Every structure is written in structure tokens, then in C-alpha cells.
Amino acid sequence: MKICIDPGHGGADSGAVGTEPFRLEEKDFNLSLALLLEEELEERGHWTIMTRRRDRSLSLPARANVSNRTGADLFVSIHANAAGNPAVKGMEVYHFPGSKAGKAAATRILDSLVSSFPTHSNRGVKEANFAVLRLTDMTAVLIETEFITNPKQLQFLADVENQKKMAAAIADGIEAIV
Ligand SMILES: [Zn+2]
Incomplete structure (x- = not known):
């Protein structure tokens, strides 16, 4: 599968910032x-493209353009909440409102995450016009891994x-996802 991986935020946009018990900026996580994830998918024989590989600013349309012009099958945006x-x-x-493929992909990924981390709360698959x-x-999904504003989850x-x-x-x- 061709997968475009999008590390959310970057550069001047730090994303959410957690400060307890220490400082962690979402863009870095x-x-x-x-x-x-890139390494893991490459090891499994998938083709990947990253929207950014370092700490730099990148607009939201530019992120989508990277995925569109490379003909990826799946777009995965990584975030902390x-x-x-x-x-x-x-x-x-998250998936785009009304996207059946997006909902199916979001469901598989969230199911896998919560089964790997059974002590974490499952807040569910959600729709958003991001x-x-x-x-x-x-097919596109946006993963909100955990809350960087929760001290225990920041450490996680x-x-x-x-x-x-x-x-x-x-x-x-x-x-x-099939
Ligand atoms: Zn974010």
C-alpha cells in the first residue's frame, strides 16, 4: 500500500503544548x-511518503498536495490531543464526514490502538471537516493519540x-484495512 504520513503542525506552529510534569510540544511528538510509523511500514514492505521529516512549517493544503500528487492510497495525519x-x-x-472508506480505516486503526493499549479510554471514531x-x-484519517494536556498521558x-x-x-x- 502507498501511505502518506503527515506529522501534524511543525515550525512556528507547535500544536498543543503540555507542561506537566515537563514541557512537550505536540509538533515534536x-x-x-x-x-x-514510517520505519514500521517500510519494514513491512509498504511504500511511504512523509509530508515533513523535520521541524518546519507546512500549510494544510500543502500537506494534502503531497499526498495527492504522489498518488497515495491512504493519508494518515498524526496528532496529540x-x-x-x-x-x-x-x-x-477522525475521518471526513460521510466517507465510508474513511470511517472503515479510522475504525481499524482505533480498534488496533485500543487493543494494544487496553488501559486507555476509547473516545471513538469521529467525523470532522478538517x-x-x-x-x-x-482515504484519509487523523489520529488523536492521547491528551498531551493530561500529565499522565504526556508521560505516556x-x-x-x-x-x-x-x-x-x-x-x-x-x-x-481491505
Ligand atoms: Zn494537532
Whole structure:
């Protein structure tokens, strides 16, 4: 399968910022997990393209264009979530409203994530008119891994072993899409 991996935010756009128990910017977590996902998918024989491989700004249309012009079968945007209430936690995956293929892909990926991390809350598959979901020509999902604003979940996200396990779970979910 041809998969376009999009590490959300970057450069001047840090995305969400967690500060407890230490500072973690979403853009850095997203890139770290995305590079591990790239490695995991390449090892499994898939063809991948990254929208960014370093800390740089990239518009939402530019992200979709990378995916569209390379003819990817699947677009996967990687994010961490944020909420005003530090107790909020859980995993969720978005697809474009009304997209059956997007819903199926989001369901497989979220199912795989929550089965790999059974202690994490399943917030479900959701629809959103996000630019990267709207402007991409192929099946597209946006993964909100966990809440960077929750101190316990920030520690979870920052741990490279957890990131490797997340990358494997996302790859399993991608391979379950038929
Ligand atoms: Zn984000």
C-alpha cells in the first residue's frame, strides 16, 4: 500500500503544548511517532511518503498536495490531543464526514490502538471537516493519540517504547484495512 504520513503542525506552529510534569510540544511528538510509523511500514514492505521529516512549517493544503500528487492510497495525519481539563484522556480517530472508506480505516486503526493499549479510554471514531481530510483525494484519517494536556498521558506520549508500540498498532490497523 502507498501511505502518506503527515506529522501534524511543525515550525512556528507547535500544536498543543503540555507542561506537566515537563514541557512537550505536540509538533515534536507527532514527528517522532510519524518517523517510527514510517520505519514500521517500510519494514513491512509498504511504500511511504512523509509530508515533513523535520521541524518546519507546512500549510494544510500543502500537506494534502503531497499526498495527492504522489498518488497515495491512504493519508494518515498524526496528532496529540488537548483539553482545558487536565483529567481528560483517551484515543480517537477522525475521518471526513460521510466517507465510508474513511470511517472503515479510522475504525481499524482505533480498534488496533485500543487493543494494544487496553488501559486507555476509547473516545471513538469521529467525523470532522478538517482541511487535511477535506483536501486529500484518497482515504484519509487523523489520529488523536492521547491528551498531551493530561500529565499522565504526556508521560505516556513522551516514552519512545510507547511510541514504537503505537507505530506497530497503527501499522496493524492499516494492514487490517481491505
Ligand atoms: Zn494537532
